[in-house]
Amino acid sequence: VSAPQDHDSRLADMLRRYRSRSAAEREVKPFRVFHDSTLEELVEQKPRHPKQLGEIPRFGPATIGAHGAGVLRVIDEWADWRWTDLLDPEDTGEDVSVFEDALGDSSWTKVLTQLYLSFSRGRPRVTSKDLVLRTGCSEETVRRVLVRMDQKGIIDRGGRGEGHMLDPMNAEDLIYALERIEGRRKSNEIGHLIEHLRVTGIVDRSSVIDDGILELLDGDPVKMHGFLEDPVEAAVWAENSLRNVLESSADGVVHYRYALSNGARPDAAIRMPDGSMLCIDAMLPIGEFRNLAEDPSMRKSFLGSLKFKIRTTGEKYVDSDVGTAPFCILYLPSDRMLERISVLDPSILKFALDQKVIIASPMSLVFILSSLDESPTINQYLKMKQSWPSKMAAKMAALSEGEKYPARKWIGDWHKEFGDWHKESHRSARVSVRTQDSEKKIVSAMIERYRSRKEDMDIAIRGGTGKDMNIVAREYSWISRNTLFEKSGLECSNSRFSQILGG
Structure with missing residues (x-):
């Protein structure tokens, strides 16, 4: 497994290549895109969200507008590579005695230890088969422990063959507590991995990046x-x-x-x-x-x-x-x-x-x-x-x-x-109800009316009255204008109510 500094060197190279491409497109020197000191800070902090870009020295609004999205996408690409640098499942390369000394040697501790060790070294998910191999526990014992951990929200339990991992949302404090017990100063790497897992859970990453940068740029x-x-x-x-x-x-x-x-x-x-x-x-x-x-x-x-x-x-x-x-x-x-x-x-x-x-x-x-x-x-x-x-x-x-x-x-x-x-021009007849609020009240009144008559409507339909079902539904869900006006509770004139309905 490569060392963290090797990973950082790769990120620095990827950012330099991005900077060179951008400089060539704009026909400027690379330092005009961003300085070496800024590149070093990007590698050190590894920002994953637009707001975090604002914390990078010499990466102001103009640079964020021109290069913010590009830089975040480079770091995303690097992180996808970084966290697929898998371990040999039969060799954790770690001394687990420190966890046994602190937490005992129960099956719970053994499974938790292996889940943490795999997580902290960049391979978040571990299959049940790997856990049996690493812990020496039986398949049934591992299954029971995983079920209990899942019930307590400690793990994100995968399906068959998917693997299980410590839940970075619900068990973040537990992960850092285990890191302190281990004493190998992995907190920075673990923090970057937790952030990466959150980012990969975003459905439309590009839109989130664009929206975040726009917010920093006052929406322009x-x-x-x-x-x-x-x-x-x-x-x-x-x-x-x-x-x-x-x-x-x-x-x-x-x-x-x-x-x-x-x-x-x-x-x-x-x-x-x-x-x-x-x-x-x-x-x-x-x-x-x-x-x-x-x-x-x-x-x-x-x-x-x-x-x-x-x-x-x-x-x-x-x-x-x-x-x-x-x-x-x-x-x-x-x-x-x-x-x-x-x-x-x-x-x-x-x-x-x-x-x-x-x-x-x-x-x-x-x-x-x-x-x-x-x-x-x-x-x-x-x-x-x-x-x-x-x-x-x-x-x-x-x-x-x-x-x-x-x-x-x-x-x-x-x-x-x-x-x-x-x-x-001070308003003499100021509109007292905004469109959205008015429509919500009207729709709520219509839904309440429908629910109150739904049972009667279902009975009529099942009774086979010979009428078209759409006609029956309309008869039972229809609400008069006066009733709707009364039920919606809008404080406005009849003409104003007509305008709202017309919208």
Whole structure:
């Protein structure tokens, strides 16, 4: 069996090869990817989760965004190799007397000792046949001990031929207690193995890595190299990001993939208290944005495509004849992208408003939603159009291209500009029940009704009344509108209840 330092040398070599490939792709020196001292820390700490990357010296947000996922996948690949470096099942190479001195020589101790020794040396699972061979106990004795250990949650008992192992979730303290008894200073290696077993239990590892890195990067996909290169995946991600913002920030009834009578279908629509629909469409042109970063000559093409999207968004989702609000929102799920676009073309925000479109990123959408009101908000759209874009565009134009985006200052300016407008438009008929909570109450009332009538329905069906079974089921599970309104306990008007049902 190779020594731990040999394993670490292999990991260092794998990380160096990754660094060389990344440097060649970016046409930079390897140390610009990450320094030797950072590589040594990666080998020492062996991070398996995005948050742990933040603890590595000189591995800041920019490096995490560019190389975090790649580094974690290299370590995953190494760990898969490391923990398949199997032992000879007939040779533990360990002195077990220390455990017998401390714990006695019962069959329980013998089985536990062998489970631990195999676990601590990187072969987590041991078959019943191996345990019989190593402990000298009978097959029946080993079976009884394993059953008792399984009942106490000490082991993860495998099926025939799979092998059994100490459960790293339930018996972690026991594993470290046995390590201290053994006295061979294996705690670091054991800790890495326990972490590896937890990682291998994750069903969709790639998604967990991506989500963790995004959380470290404030949820901005543009900061993460190579993320969402598939346009379809980018579109789905943009819609999901919009849903997350709306579910945490939007008052009122929210409809997803709502179909307007003119055939248009925005990603989301908020029913305003005056009955109009505020349409929101999400987009994430992340591929084009990255191409622009690599080739500045594509500026005209990028902005042209964006303006076309803005125009068509306004034409589709602002139509008083189908009951929409007099403006709509185009959602870009990246604050960094909106910042960069505003620098590329300081007039883009005003252009959008001329098309009756507000461009919003996650942070700005929260403030827009907090300012939405009944008819005063809609009436003051023109005031907003005149006052805000020119001032904000001028501030955006003043930013130098390489300057860090002052997001908090921009949000502060946004809120200041909207302060008086928000006060004037203070909601007179604020929605008291959010969509999800309302739907849960309605569904709960319907389920309660169904359960209370299910027994009668089953009797009627078995009785063979001659009616179609679907008709019988409908008769017994049907609930009137008035009963549903009463049972759901919603504190809202009849018209509001109709709006909720319509969603």
